[in-house]
Amino acid sequence: MKKALLSGLIAIAAASGNLHAQCTPVATLDQNFENFTEFPDSCWYGSGTPGVNFSLLDDNSNNVVRFYGMFSVNTPFYLVTPELSTIDGNHYMTFDAVPNSGLALGVKVEVGTLDAPTNYASFVAHGPEIIINDTVSSYRSINIPANSSYKHIAFRITTISQHQAVKFDNFKWELDPPPVQCNPVSAINQSFDNFTAFPDSCWTTSAGTPNFYLNDTAADKDITFYSMSSVNTPFYLTTPELSTIDGEHHLKFKAAPLGVPGDIKIQVGTLAANDDYSSFTAHGNEIVINGGAEQEYTSIKIPANSNFKYVSLKITATAAHQALLLDDFVWEAAPGTGISDANNIIARLYPNPVSGDVITVEAGTNIRTATIYSVTGKVVRTIDQQPGATVTLPVGDLTAGMYIVQVITDNGSSTAKFTKQ
CATH class of the missing domain: 2.60.120.200 (Jelly Rolls)
Known part of the structure; x- marks a missing residue:
């Protein structure tokens, strides 16, 4: 019995000793724990009792870190990354978290920072609290602002009942991608x-x-x-x-x-x-x-x-x-031709919207000229038409948006709207 207790204490001490290994700050993280043989390891740390509250779990041949609250209720535990050299406002964290059983529903997770791996009093939360449920597994935190006192990313985990457990995996700390250029679209x-x-x-x-x-x-x-x-x-x-x-x-x-x-x-x-x-x-x-x-x-x-x-x-x-x-x-x-033709001169305007290179206007009489205007009234293009009741207008070089076409015919003028996609 004494030997068993001694062996357990030695194992816990050895696991705890990983915290004090030589840990140099890293710029990025891409950690799926596949190379881990125990937890904590590689300058990752979990509060509580090593091997109990945080442990390495072989989950269908996929290593994950398992949090287990045991008898604790409303007691925060902390899962802590290695020290990071890039908490600069330009990086973000993604990770996966899924319940280890139905009992885990409702576990609360807050993403935050610490100034030292075990100084939990320094925890500063960033972003909204996450509630673990049975449908969402991948989470992205908000960008964490630059601050010289922020050294580690920490996940504060709080259970709402006994014996709750959550599996964590696929932690990434990387540069926030440049914002997507969002141009207006017509459809x-x-x-x-x-x-x-x-x-x-x-x-x-x-x-x-x-x-x-x-x-x-x-x-x-x-x-x-x-x-x-x-x-x-x-x-x-x-x-x-x-x-x-x-x-x-x-x-x-x-x-x-x-x-x-x-x-x-x-x-x-x-x-x-x-x-x-x-x-x-x-x-x-x-x-x-x-x-x-x-x-x-x-x-x-x-x-x-x-x-x-x-x-x-x-x-x-x-x-x-x-x-x-x-x-x-x-x-x-909306259903219809897009034609607002009080004089009933324009019979068809197609295709509308137009995504190709040309749009066709058909009138009930001879078309003399056709002019395309922007919605601000600027002349975009004018076509002098050969005799006929149909005109094809080139629009392939137009930017997406709304335009107005005006035709002048033997019986007067008329306008209609079309959309370039």
């Missing part, structure tokens, strides 16, 4: 099937994981909204900037409820900037989703206004743990 046809993360491709949200995340568990990917514990708190899912909020386009999307039953409200609206939620202007009737299968929703056309830059869904849950699947967003010209 959207987005199924998210080519996405590998969310937000991405100039789509934005008012909150990150786990309130919005990419559900890629099936071939048909979608965006999942999850209310967590928020009730009657609006969240926003926002499209890329649009150049065609002109009164002639409308939005279509699909939504299906998940999780706790009850009303989930969606209001379609616009924003002046993708993070200025105070500028939200509602358009059309509020949509109330309460059970049932996936449905497609079509908003009313949004009126033209130079302040409307983005279309946004304001989503409000009326109970905790409600969820929605959102998919197949389409922003397109």
Whole structure:
């Protein structure tokens, strides 16, 4: 018995000794623990009892770090990275965390910093608290601001009941990629099937994981909204900037409820900037989703206004743990030809929207000239037409957006709008 106790103490002391190994600051992390034979190791550290609260677990031939709260409730534990030389405001942390069992649901994780690996009083939290659930596994923290006293990234883990356990893996600390150049688009046809993360491709949200995340568990990917514990708190899912909020386009999307039953409200609206939620202007009737299968929703056309830059869904849950699947967003010209021809001179304008090199105008009489204008009234192109009732206009070099074509015929003049994609 004494030998067993002595062996256990020696093992714990040896594991604890890893903390005092020669640890030099590192600039990046890409740690999946596959080269670990124990934990703590390689200048990683966990508070509590080594081998009990934090341990190395072979999870289906994949090494992970397992946190186990044992009998502790509402007691914080800390998982700490090696010292980092690049807490400079330009790096970010990603990691995976999944419940080790259903008992782990509700465990709280905060990403923060320490000035020394065991000085937990120096912990400074960065970003919102993460609640571990059974659907989200990959998390991205906010950028951590530069501060010379920040030396280590730490994960403060707090259980809400006994015997809760969480598996951690795939820690990365790397340069924040340069911001994506987001140019206005004239149309959207987005199924998210080519996405590998969310937000991405100039789509934005008012909150990150786990309130919005990419559900890629099936071939048909979608965006999942999850209310967590928020009730009657609006969240926003926002499209890329649009150049065609002109009164002639409308939005279509699909939504299906998940999780706790009850009303989930969606209001379609616009924003002046993708993070200025105070500028939200509602358009059309509020949509109330309460059970049932996936449905497609079509908003009313949004009126033209130079302040409307983005279309946004304001989503409000009326109970905790409600969820929605959102998919197949389409922003397109409303049904019709796009022709506003009081004189009934222009018979057809096609294709509209146009993504190719030419657009064709057909009139009921001989066309003399055709002129393309920008929406600001600038002449873009004029074509002197040979006798005939049809004119083909080159548009391949035009930038995406809304244009106006004017034709002068033997019977007068007329105008129509078209969209270049």
